[in-house]
Amino acid sequence: MNKILIVTTAVALASGAAFAQGAATGGSAGTASGNGLSASTAGIGATSGNSSALAMGGSAAGGRTQSRAAVHGNNNLNGQAMAQAHDGGDFAKSHTVCHDKSGDSVECRTKTMAHEPGSKPVMSTTTGGATVEQ
């Protein structure tokens, strides 16, 4: 008999957008979980004038886990964070990608997915961002 999964999956997502003259902030985050596994990622960025800042993070718990985060670029920044946990055929993973264009816009997108054998994967996508008002 198949075990019963606690399927709380790819639910948590947060995004925001803010506008003000010459500045923009945006971010997104998500969590995928099920059957004792959980994976979360978050990313958020800011730009004002010629400056920009971007922070990413990810965490995973349960089973075998892996997490990775990176930010690249100079004035225009690209970042990504990935977290996943798996145990046998069960897995949960979350992936956030952010693009921070200096003085222009911040866009982040988070995709999450959780899966148990014999069931369809549950997926979610959320985006958050803002463009500097010209």
Next chain:
Amino acid sequence: MRNFIPLALLACSLSLPAVAQSSSASVSAGNLRGSVTVGANTPLPPKAEPQRGDDRCDSHGVEVRSADGSSSASASVTTSLGGSAVVAGGGSPGSTTRFVGCEARNIPPDHVPLDGGRNKGEHHE
């Protein structure tokens, strides 16, 4: 000009035993402020008494601030023992990137590379 719209703050509660982890981030640009938070709210399991040489750690964070201070972003993550967590940050040239928590690594402003301290991290369990 449109008024400042606060970033949405959403916290998700998941009742999953043996899972305790969360991710959050906050940001500011000019007079803007915002944050996002997600994760399981199950309390972290009680920690065992620290052992000699015990380097276990469950909280990671990064803070990035631009050279002129007008833009900043921070992210923090936590996970239960045995899980994995990582953060990364970067900014425009001259920015400072400061790590807090488990991997507290300070990058002095005069050592920040021209790319604003871009970095990456990876963790496997």
